[in-house]
Amino acid sequence: MQVKGQTWTYEKKPVILGASSIVGPEEGEGPLAEDFDFIYDNIEINEKTWEKGERRLLEDAARKALEHASIKEEDLQFYVGGDLMNQIISSSFAARKMGVPYIGVFGACSTSMESLAVASMMIDSGAAQYAMAGTASHNCTVEKQFRYPTEYGSQKPPYAQYTITGAGCSVVSAQGDGPHVTHATIGKVIDLGVKDPFNMGTAMAPAAADTITAHMRDTGRSPGYYDLIVTGDLAAVGLPIAKELLKKEGIAMEETNFMDCGLMIYDRDRQKYVLSGGSGCGCSAVVTYGHILKRMKRGELHKVLVVATGALLSPLSYQQGESIPCIAHAVSLEMGG
Amino acid sequence: MQFLWAFIIGGLICVIGQILMDAVKLTPAHTMSTLVVAGAVADAFGLYDPLIKFAGAGASVPITSFGNSLVHGALSELERDGWIGVVTGIFEITSAGISSAIIFSFLAALIVRPKG
Amino acid sequence: MTLPDSRSNSKVSSMSPDEYKTIAKKHEPPRSILKNCLKAFFVGGLICLIGQGIQQFFMSVFDMSTKEAGSPTVAVLIIISVILTCFGVYDKIAQWAGAGTAVPVTGFANSMCSAALEHRAEGLVLGVGASMFKLAGSVIVFGTVAAFIIGIIYALLGTGGGG
Numbered sequence: 001m002q003v004k005g006q007t008w009t010y011e012k013k014p015v016i017l018g019a020s021s022i023v024g025p026e027e028g029e030g031p032l033a034e035d036f037d038f039i040y041d042n043i044e045i046n047e048k049t050w051e052k053g054e055r056r057l058l059e060d061a062a063r064k065a066l067e068h069a070s071i072k073e074e075d076l077q078f079y080v081g082g083d084l085m086n087q088i089i090s091s092s093f094a095a096r097k098m099g100v101p102y103i104g105v106f107g108a109c110s111t112s113m114e115s116l117a118v119a120s121m122m123i124d125s126g127a128a129q130y131a132m133a134g135t136a137s138h139n140c141t142v143e144k145q146f147r148y149p150t151e152y153g154s155q156k157p158p159y160a161q162y163t164i165t166g167a168g169c170s171v172v173s174a175q176g177d178g179p180h181v182t183h184a185t186i187g188k189v190i191d192l193g194v195k196d197p198f199n200m201g202t203a204m205a206p207a208a209a210d211t212i213t214a215h216m217r218d219t220g221r222s223p224g225y226y227d228l229i230v231t232g233d234l235a236a237v238g239l240p241i242a243k244e245l246l247k248k249e250g251i252a253m254e255e256t257n258f259m260d261c262g263l264m265i266y267d268r269d270r271q272k273y274v275l276s277g278g279s280g281c282g283c284s285a286v287v288t289y290g291h292i293l294k295r296m297k298r299g300e301l302h303k304v305l306v307v308a309t310g311a312l313l314s315p316l317s318y319q320q321g322e323s324i325p326c327i328a329h330a331v332s333l334e335m336g337g
Numbered sequence: 338m339q340f341l342w343a344f345i346i347g348g349l350i351c352v353i354g355q356i357l358m359d360a361v362k363l364t365p366a367h368t369m370s371t372l373v374v375a376g377a378v379a380d381a382f383g384l385y386d387p388l389i390k391f392a393g394a395g396a397s398v399p400i401t402s403f404g405n406s407l408v409h410g411a412l413s414e415l416e417r418d419g420w421i422g423v424v425t426g427i428f429e430i431t432s433a434g435i436s437s438a439i440i441f442s443f444l445a446a447l448i449v450r451p452k453g
Numbered sequence: 454m455t456l457p458d459s460r461s462n463s464k465v466s467s468m469s470p471d472e473y474k475t476i477a478k479k480h481e482p483p484r485s486i487l488k489n490c491l492k493a494f495f496v497g498g499l500i501c502l503i504g505q506g507i508q509q510f511f512m513s514v515f516d517m518s519t520k521e522a523g524s525p526t527v528a529v530l531i532i533i534s535v536i537l538t539c540f541g542v543y544d545k546i547a548q549w550a551g552a553g554t555a556v557p558v559t560g561f562a563n564s565m566c567s568a569a570l571e572h573r574a575e576g577l578v579l580g581v582g583a584s585m586f587k588l589a590g591s592v593i594v595f596g597t598v599a600a601f602i603i604g605i606i607y608a609l610l611g612t613g614g615g616g
């Protein structure tokens with residue numbers, strides 16, 4: 001592996017052997033519904049509590065990813081995962097069921113790419129033959145933990161985002177067919193003083209811009225190298241801000257398709273309740289593992305940069321008046337050949 | 338006529354709440370606490386009772402009337418029992434609101450799951 | 454493995470919060486305060502109107518005085534609010550109505566009921582019991598403290614009750 005600046009170049013080009021995406025009913029009504037492996041028709045995910053529902057999503061996704069990778073659970077050597085719950089309970093409890101050696105990671109909504117970067121590094125360094133990366137989020141667990149009870153009548157501002165219900169996992173290996181993980185740019189924590197916990201897109205946009213800038217600098221690439229660059233999840237407010245910031249950095253984003261997972265997963269005209277778009281660590285996971293990888297396999301996309309962004313706040317930190325530190329991790333995916 | 342005033346005054350008190358949330362950017366909890374204290378202070382100056390007389394439910398349904406009732410309870414027992422009345426009387430009038438909210442919420446939690 | 458070279462910083466990482474605020478401000482979707490106020494006025498007024506109707510009902514059917522009718526009116530409004538909360542409707546109306554559903558006593562009941570439902574998963578004692586006042590608690594605390602201070606001032610001034 002090579003290191004330049006804050007970017008890892010995986011010389012063995014780890015392969016995503018199999019991936020999965022399991023979502024809830026609202027994501028199933030969105031434009032990407034066809035790409036998901038399974039859509040639950042109830043927000044309870046057939047469980048008694050929201051937290052159990054989130055865990056079940058992750059367990060389902062893990063099983064499905066192994067199935068798609070055609071490997072057995074015994075062959076999986078490590079599982080790298082995280083989620084938004086306090087003490088990442090969903091991932092750890094899912095790991096309890098899997099019985100696979102486990103590394104818990106937390107990067108808020110950037111966990112999807114953080115876990116993939118770490119799993120790929122394990123493959124690249126020879127630390128594992130097969131490693132899995134996974135994450136999940138559930139709208140109601142997040143509302144309950146970070147904001148208000150789900151039935152509480154508070155009016156959300158138009159820039160608020162809607163945490164998606166879904167889980168995505170991927171199995172990474174040194175050999176096999178599938179998209180390669182070629183680079184990962186590990187982000188720095190950026191905090192430009194945004195304090196409003198509803199204004200996530202604005203808080204996270206600078207972190208996304210910083211990581212994309214670093215990625216281009218470290219790899220010597222320009223955005224035109226990629227068919228698609230997606231952030232996850234800046235939504236309708238954060239994405240234009242990121243565009244403006246990148247323009248200031250002199251990064252020519254107009255060379256490529258620059259989109260956002262939070263805008264792709266819902267139809268905002270039809271699904272008004274999502275306000276400015278989706279968020280949550282499940283969002284970039286299911287859009288990447290469900291939608292983008294499928295498009296890559298169909299040959300519609302060859303080179304994609306996924307920039308997952310996370311807001312590293314806790315309910316306590318914002319009550320104590322702290323601003324919101326944010327981070328973004330970028331992973332570059334390429335079809336072989 | 339009182340129906341009209343109930344609508345207008347009740348609506349206006351809600352508008353004050355909306356302004357506190359949107360323009361002053363208070364959280365709902367801060368907004369409600371502010372309104373309750375405002376209702377209590379208004380009663381201290383003897384302003385809230387005339388408003389209830391005038392607008393009926395328009396003044397007694399908004400949360401400001403909760404502050405008003407708390408002060409009423411404290412002051413009426415102060416008059417009757419002296420100093421200790423301030424403490425013993427506070428919840429005298431608001432008991433119906435608080436108790437029924439506790440009881441019905443508890444019963445609801447026994448039988449219903451949040452819908453998400 | 455090659456060693457990392459020194460990091461050259463992006464413009465973003467050295468930007469000041471104030472500088473960013475001006476950029477962010479341009480992209481912030483406008484909160485239409487006027488429209489929100491009209492909605493709050495309409496729905497809040499309507500809830501008070503319903504309250505007035507219930508109060509008149511108690512006064513004419515049960516021959517109560519205005520004062521006597523106050524408590525049962527509040528109780529009925531609270532039941533309505535709890536039922537709407539249970540059906541998952543109250544929060545949907547509130548997203549539209551804002552303070553119109555939050556400021557009336559129905560909003561107080563919704564804050565308690567929603568917390569009770571949500572935390573049922575943590576059990577009756579630690580969940581429902583301990584969390585019910587999570588949101589409504591501050592209203593009671595500040596109302597009580599304010600009433601106490603006002604009571605003490607009245608006592609010191611030697612004037613009796615105001616009503």
